[in-house]
Amino acid sequence: MYKLICKDGNAKRGEFTTVHGKIQTPVFMNVGTAAAIKGAVSTMDLQEIGTQVELSNTYHLHVRPGDEVVKKLGGLHKFMVWDKPILTDSGGFQVFSLAGLRKIKEEGVYFNSHIDGKKIFMGPEESMRIQSNLASTIAMAFDECPPHPATREYMEDSVARTTRWLLRCKNEMNRLNTLEDTINKHQMLFGINQGGTYTDIRVEHAKRISELDLDGYALGGLAVGESHSEMYRIIEETVPYLPEAKPTYLMGVGTPANILEAVERGVDFFDCVYPARNGRHGHAYTNHGKMNLLNAKYELDDRPIEEGCGCPVCKNYSRGYIRHLLKAKEMLGLRFLVTHNLYFYNKMMEEIREAIENQNFASYKKKKLEGFAAEQGN
Amino acid sequence: MYKLICKDGNAKRGEFTTVHGKIQTPVFMNVGTAAAIKGAVSTMDLQEIGTQVELSNTYHLHVRPGDEVVKKLGGLHKFMVWDKPILTDSGGFQVFSLAGLRKIKEEGVYFNSHIDGKKIFMGPEESMRIQSNLASTIAMAFDECPPHPATREYMEDSVARTTRWLLRCKNEMNRLNTLEDTINKHQMLFGINQGGTYTDIRVEHAKRISELDLDGYALGGLAVGESHSEMYRIIEETVPYLPEAKPTYLMGVGTPANILEAVERGVDFFDCVYPARNGRHGHAYTNHGKMNLLNAKYELDDRPIEEGCGCPVCKNYSRGYIRHLLKAKEMLGLRFLVTHNLYFYNKMMEEIREAIENQNFASYKKKKLEGFAAEQGN
Known part of the structure; x- marks a missing residue:
């Protein structure tokens, strides 16, 4: 399903064929945790900003509206009206970061819903069944996301269990994909390192886990508190042991600079909440670094967020207007920033793909990083 | 500027020509108080839902971002990127409903900003200057919106002052429209009854006020606590004394039923915050009455809000999905409801215009009201 089109150094330019269409990699997946992008951005909007893959969350959709509800409404694609690939994470990370009191057992995790405190059990089979109900294109294996830092002993036990869970995930997905009422019988599974x-x-x-011949492999448990240089080192030392002929996904990462560094080390799938989170703080990404649109200097600025940007916001609206919307706490301001920021990420991935194809990724990356670091001259 | 195309009973079908294009009446103006529609609806969206006139607020824009800022950015049309007519209300109503402690004098009103408590003075000339800076298509006269109920003596004094203020508004606008740096030298003035x-x-x-030959006339101070039947009676008894050959605007009204009743009595301009306010409460307008999308019965409903509705939301998204968005407090849910509700109003006005042209407004109105009153069978 994954075709390695070319490499430039360790950077991979791939094409991943799914039942919902082809994904050109490196790719940045746009996060819509609860089957909705933050900032009132609709799936119709995503079609206009170059989004290839939407990412939703197993845990969130299990507790609300319930994966059975989504299944009855025809699966996530029909539910949120999105015809391109969707990746669902397994719920593992959220169980360990959001949920209340939890107990990890060999069979899975007992925890309390962060919505209503209700007791929930989730193990590998439950996660696969939920994701099968959601009918995403790509399901993620259910893993433990260990705390940072953790002792060596804790980590060894945890990883061994995650491996056992992965086998159970694979078996359960194989079974689910053969059931008659499964919506997406071609659902794919990514393992998590x-x-x-x-x-x-x-x-x-x-x-x-490479021996299991899964559809793709992710690096989990990074960007959880370690330094950037430590994260880069781990990526560099681990990626060579994951199959080159499969997608390599760095979960939850990161800044544009993080992505450039990880692409250089062979990663080709990314996701991150930064475009929305920065929007909430009035921040817009540009090729000259982040801008804070709340800054008074933009009050009378009739230029777009970034001149030359092809996003629907920059093609129409001014910094001065967006600043006003943010100051007046109009929801439209957040929508504009999230739209621009997602477009910025999606566009950067397009440039990255082109640079790899042209075998000039290193110089592209250098120039891009210099731009980000430059004094915001706007 | 106003052409009375035809009448059906007292209902007027008109065409109002402005420097920003023609307005077909009866018309419902879409409210964007602070130069933004609530619910993250953009002016690009308005172009798709049949909006003819956008309405913004003089008082709100004076306190934030400041009308001088809007002027420096080229006026409201350029600021919010809207090329069709904009009506600005005068700030009078907000001064009397929102602002803190106020003193009414012959020269105008002294009051405190609801944002930062800052002392502000606004009189007829100030309101006209602000609206000239905003460069709206139609400016509203600065009036006193008297409390309800008010004694006869209070009302007589208040209305006499409002008349004196109107003359000052007219003189000031005439002056402003001749100034070289005025953005819209064809700004029009509506008086308020x-x-x-x-x-x-x-x-x-x-x-x-009819003697003053203004561009249009509004009924103000209604829908402030009196009963619907009392409001209809007042409209019925007052409209005949306003020029038929000018637009008649019922400010801040109202429900779809209110609009049908007022059209029948000769009103042809409307505005109201209900489409957004109802959206905030999960309510959608339909031809079979209001729906509460938060209702559990819509959980598994894959139909659009209203079958056959041509709005961008109904063409794509299901009740089940929208209910989920509202339950999950995703901003997208509000955007969808506001979009649908504004479309519903705009579409109803289109039907009203057609019914008047076809001389069957009475039967159209009867059928429409029966639909609204019907048990919500959805």
């Missing part, structure tokens, strides 16, 4: 900052554990785990 | 529920005061006032 863990091991924290212990490179040897990560490498052993990577080797072990 | 007041008098509360005292019909004789309203009629005398209507006669008096």
Whole structure:
């Protein structure tokens, strides 16, 4: 399903064929946690800003509206009206970051819903069943996202269990994909590499899960508190042990600079909430660094957020107007920033793909990073 | 500028030519108080839902971002990127409903900003200057919106002052429209009829202001607490004393039923915040009455809000999805409801215009009201 079109150094330019269409990689997946992009951005809007993959959350959709509801309404694609690929994460990360008191057992995790405190059990089979109900294009394996920092002993036990869980995920998905009432019988499974900052554990785990011939492999448990340079080192030391002929997904990462560094180290799938989170703080991404639109200097500025930007916001609205919307707490201001920021990420991925094809990724990356670091001259 | 195309009973079908294009009446103006429609609806969206006139607020824009800022950015049309007519209300109503402690003097009103408590003075000349800076298509005269109920004596004094203020508004606008740096030198002025529920005061006032040959006339101070039947009676008794050959604007009204009743009595301009306010409460307008999308019965409903509705939301998204968005407090849910509700109003006005042209307004109105009153069978 994954075709490696070309490489430039370790950077991979791939094409991933799914039942919902082809994904050109490197790709940035646009996060719509609860089957909706933050900032009132609709799936119709996503079609206009170059979005290839939408990402939703298993845990959130399980607690609301319920995966059975989504299934009865025809699956996530029909529910949110999106015909391109959707990746669902497994709920593992949210169980460990959002949910109340939890108990990890061999069978899975017992925890309380963050909505109403209700007791929930989720194990590998439950996560697969939920994701099968959601009928996403790509399901993520149910893993433990270990705390950072964790002792070596804790990490070894955790990763061993995550491996056992992965086998159960694979078996359950195989079973689900054969059931008559399964909406997407071609659902794919990505495994998740863990091991924290212990490179040897990560490498052993990577080797072990690579044997399972899954549809893709993710690096999990990064960007959870370690430094950027440590994260880059771990990526660099682990990716060589994941199959080159499969997509490599760095979960939850990151800034535009993080993405450039990770692409250089062979990663080709990304997702991150920064475009929306920065929008909430009035921040817009540009090729000359982040802008804070709340800054008084934009009050009378009739230029777009970034001159030359092809996003629907920059093609129409001025910094002065957007600043006013943010100051007046009009929802439209957030919608504009999220739209621009997602477009910025999607567009950067397009440039990255082109740079790899043209075998000039290194110089592209250098120039891009210099731009980000430049004094915001706007 | 106003051409009375035809009448059906007292219902007027008109065409109002402005420097920003023609307005087909009866018309419902879409409210964007602070130069933005609530619910993250953009002016690009308005172009798709049949909006003819956008309405913004003099008081709100004076306090934020400041009318001088809007002027420097080229006026409201350029600021919010809207090429069709814009009506600005005068700030009078907001000064009397929103602002803190106020003192009414012959020269105008002293009051405190509801944003930061800052002392502000606004009189007829100030309101005209602000609206000239905003460069709206139609400016409203600065009036006193008297409390309801008010004594006869209070009302007589208030209306007399409103008349004196209107003359000052007219003189000031004439002056402003000749200034070289005025953005819209063709800005038009609508006078506002007041008098509360005292019909004789309203009629005398209507006669008096009709002599001024303004571009249009509004009924103000209605829908402020009196009953619907009392409001209809006042409209019925006052409208005959306003020029038929000018637009007649019922300010801040109202429900779809209110609009049908007022059209029948000769009104042809409307505005109201209900489409957005109802959206905030999960309510959608349909031809079978209002729906509460939060209702559990819509959880698995894959139909659009209203079958056959041509709005961008109904063409794509289901009740089940919208209910989920509202439950999950996703901003997208509000955007969808406001979009649908504005479309519903705009579409109803289109039907009203057609019914008047076809001389079957009475039967159209009857059928429409029966539909609204019907048990919500959805």
